[in-house]
Amino acid sequence: MYAPERQQEILRLARDGGRVDVLSLAEEFQVTAETIRRDLKALDRAGLVRRVHGGAIPAGRLDFEPDLAERESTSADEKDRIAKAALTELPAEGTMILDAGTTVARLAAALPLEASLTVVTHSLPIAARLADHPGMQLHLIGGRVRHRTRAAVDAWALRAYGEIRADVLFVAANGFSAEHGLTTPTSPRRR
Numbered sequence: 001m002y003a004p005e006r007q008q009e010i011l012r013l014a015r016d017g018g019r020v021d022v023l024s025l026a027e028e029f030q031v032t033a034e035t036i037r038r039d040l041k042a043l044d045r046a047g048l049v050r051r052v053h054g055g056a057i058p059a060g061r062l063d064f065e066p067d068l069a070e071r072e073s074t075s076a077d078e079k080d081r082i083a084k085a086a087l088t089e090l091p092a093e094g095t096m097i098l099d100a101g102t103t104v105a106r107l108a109a110a111l112p113l114e115a116s117l118t119v120v121t122h123s124l125p126i127a128a129r130l131a132d133h134p135g136m137q138l139h140l141i142g143g144r145v146r147h148r149t150r151a152a153v154d155a156w157a158l159r160a161y162g163e164i165r166a167d168v169l170f171v172a173a174n175g176f177s178a179e180h181g182l183t184t185p186t187s188p189r190r191r
Contacts, residue, residue, distance in 0.1 A: 001029065007039045014049050014058045021055035068125070068150060071102045083107040086170055093117065094167035098126050100151030101172025105129065111136070120164055122152040 001009075006029055014020045025036045040056045043049040049056040083106035090096070093116055098104050100123035108119075108126045115135050121127055122141035130136050141160045143152035173182035 003039065003042075006031070007043055010036075010039055010056075011043060011048050011058075014056055019052075019055055019057045020049075023054075025055075068102065068148065072105075074102075079103045079106045080110075083110045087111075089168060089170075090115065091117070091167045095120065095165070097121065097161070097164065097166045097169040097171075098123065099169070099171040100126065100149050104170050104172045107170055120161075120166065122157050122161075124150040124152075 009029075010020060010025060013025070020040075022033050022036045022040070025039075026033045029036070040049060040051050043056065044051045048059050050059055079102060082103050086107045087110055090111075095118040098108055098119055098121040100121070105123070105126050108121075108129045111117075111130070111133065113134060115133075117135065118137045118139065119130055120139045120141060121130075122143065124140075124145065127138060127140045130138050141152050141157050143157035143160075144154045145151065146153045171182070173184060175183040177183065
């Protein structure tokens, strides 16, 4: 197999699987790890993959995240159905945490006016939506506000959440894996 053919196949594997690793590729193509590293370097220079320790991921995988306005309009009907189903899980009274995210924001918008709950959130859009709700006692968690999500993140927010005991939590995530659980592009910065 010529290098361009192998590189094309490596790119396909990276896109299909979300990542590739040097040792597995070397075994699959029966070449040395150094040959695979050169292939990944060529693909990286072409902007097709991003090299990471031990392998590569498809280009754009680390830095692509739609902004809030784009996410609000994506899969709107599905988000409304999820919000409607979540309403059936509301406690009659007590405390609930609303995570940031456009699906959770749909739930916040659908909360009945007669609901009487304590709501804790780190999402500015959700807090703004609930600020005038007559039955809600609203608590806003602070921290560094992330531009893309307009939500407080980092150690300050995590410490505050560590002190809260809620009856129900509505959480959102950018992804899920059996190995790593819920995922998000923001990593907590501990100070």
